[in-house]
Amino acid sequence: MRGMKIPFNKPYMTGKELWYIAQAHANGHLAGDGSFTKKCSDWLERRTGTYKALLTHSCTAALEMAAILADIQPGDEVIMPSYTFVSTANAFLLRGGVPVFVDIRPDTLNIDEARIEAAVTEKTKAIVPVHYAGVGCEMDSIMAIARKHGLLVIEDAAQGIMASHQGRPLGSIGHLGALSFHETKNIISGEGGALLINDRALAERAEIIREKGTNRSKFFRGQVDKYTWVDLGSSYLPSELIAAFLWAQMEEADAITRRRLDIWANYHQWFAGLEKAGRIRRPLMPRECGHNAHMYYLLLPSLEHRTAFIERLRSDQINTVFHYTPLHSSPYGQRLGRVAGNMANTDSVSERLVRLPMWLGLEEEQPHIIRKMLSLIDALD
Numbered sequence: 001m002r003g004m005k006i007p008f009n010k011p012y013m014t015g016k017e018l019w020y021i022a023q024a025h026a027n028g029h030l031a032g033d034g035s036f037t038k039k040c041s042d043w044l045e046r047r048t049g050t051y052k053a054l055l056t057h058s059c060t061a062a063l064e065m066a067a068i069l070a071d072i073q074p075g076d077e078v079i080m081p082s083y084t085f086v087s088t089a090n091a092f093l094l095r096g097g098v099p100v101f102v103d104i105r106p107d108t109l110n111i112d113e114a115r116i117e118a119a120v121t122e123k124t125k126a127i128v129p130v131h132y133a134g135v136g137c138e139m140d141s142i143m144a145i146a147r148k149h150g151l152l153v154i155e156d157a158a159q160g161i162m163a164s165h166q167g168r169p170l171g172s173i174g175h176l177g178a179l180s181f182h183e184t185k186n187i188i189s190g191e192g193g194a195l196l197i198n199d200r201a202l203a204e205r206a207e208i209i210r211e212k213g214t215n216r217s218k219f220f221r222g223q224v225d226k227y228t229w230v231d232l233g234s235s236y237l238p239s240e241l242i243a244a245f246l247w248a249q250m251e252e253a254d255a256i257t258r259r260r261l262d263i264w265a266n267y268h269q270w271f272a273g274l275e276k277a278g279r280i281r282r283p284l285m286p287r288e289c290g291h292n293a294h295m296y297y298l299l300l301p302s303l304e305h306r307t308a309f310i311e312r313l314r315s316d317q318i319n320t321v322f323h324y325t326p327l328h329s330s331p332y333g334q335r336l337g338r339v340a341g342n343m344a345n346t347d348s349v350s351e352r353l354v355r356l357p358m359w360l361g362l363e364e365e366q367p368h369i370i371r372k373m374l375s376l377i378d379a380l381d
C-alpha cells in the first residue's frame with residue numbers, strides 16, 4: 001500500500017510454528033535432539049541426499065564444526081571468496097587458519113574456479129565455495145582441484161537451501177556443507193543452521209564435536225554403556241523449541257520456494273528492458289543452476305548511482321540494501337587474511353550491487369516498487 005514502509009526483509013511464518021512449539025512443550029523434551037530435531041534432519045537428508053544432516057544453532061556454528069572436522073591447524077590456509085559473510089572466514093580463523101581470498105566471477109558473483117589453483121600452496125587444507133544468492137558455484141571444477149591437491153571442500157550453502165547445481169542440492173556436493181535458517185534466509189528458525197556431512201568418514205566425529213566432545217549420541221543409541229569426553233567439541237545443537245519452529249517451515253518449503261521464485265521472476269521480467277538499454281545488470285542464472293530466489297539484486301553502473309538509488313528509494317519508504325564490504329579490505333581481513341591475485345571483480349561488484357526487497361507477501365507491493373525503481377533508474381545519471 002502506498003505510504004507504507006516497505007522493509008527489505010520480513011520473516012515469513014507459515015502459521016504452524018507456535019502449534020509445533022506447543023507440542024514440543026507438551027512433550028517435555030526441550031533440549032536438543034528430540035523428535036522435532038529428528039523430523040528436520042530426516043527431511044534434510046531426504047531432500048539433499050546427504051549422508052547425515054545435523055541441526056546446529058547457526059550456519060556460523062556449522063562452519064565452525066567444519067573447521068574442526070577439517071583439522072585446521074595454525075597457519076593452515078583455506079581458500080574462499082572475499083565477497084562473502086564474515087562467518088566464512090571467522091570459522092577457520094578461530095582454529096588459527098589463514099583465509100586466502102580469491103576473486104569472484106563477474107557473472108554469477110561466485111568464487112572464480114579458474115583462479116583457485118593458483119592460490120593453492122603446501123599449506124592449503126580446504127576450499128570454501130560460497131553459493132551466492134543460491135546460485136551454485138562451478139562444483140565440478142572445484143571438486144577436481146580438491147581431489148588433485150588432497151583438499152577438503154566445505155560448501156557455504158547458507159543461502160542455498162532448495163537450490164541445486166546440475167541437479168545436485170547445494171551443500172550436498174562437497175565433503176561438508178553448511179546451511180543457514182537465519183530469519184533473513186528462505187527457510188527460517190530465527191537463528192539456526194545445519195551441517196551436511198557428505199563424506200561418511202567424518203560423520204562419527206561430527207556428532208561428537210556437536211555434543212561438547214562427548215560420545216553422548218552413541219550412548220543414546222545404546223552403542224556404548226556410558227558416555228564420556230573423547231574429543232574437542234562445543235555445544236552446537238539447537239533446542240527442540242527451535243527445531244519445532246523449523247519443522248513448520250520445512251513442511252512448507254516447496255510452497256515458500258515457489259512463491260519466492262514468482263516474485264523473483266517478476267523483478268527479472270520488468271528489469272529486462274533496462275538491462276538491454278545497458279543501464280543495469282540483472283542476476284545471471286547459468287543453465288545448470290536450479291536457484292531458490294534467495295535474493296534479487298541489481299548491478300548499477302557506479303557507487304554514486306547506487307548511493308543515489310538507495311537514498312531516493314528510502315525517501316519513498318522502500319528499503320534496499322547493499323551487500324558485503326569485501327573481507328580482504330575490511331580491517332580484520334587485512335590483518336589476518338591473504339589475497340591471491342587481483343580482486344577487481346570483488347571490488348567493483350561490492351560497490352555497485354543493491355539487493356531489492358524480497359519476502360513473501362511482497363507480491364501486492366511489487367508493482368508499486370518496480371514502477372518507482374524503473375523511473376528512478378531512468379532519471380539517474
Ligand SMILES: *Cc1c(COP(=O)(O)O)cnc(C)c1O
Pocket residue numbers: 057058059060061084085087088130156158159179180181182191192193
Ligand atoms: C547468512 C550467511 C552466513 C551465516 O549464517 P548464520 O546462520 O547467521 O550463522 C554465512 N555465510 C553466508 C554466505 C551467509 O549468507
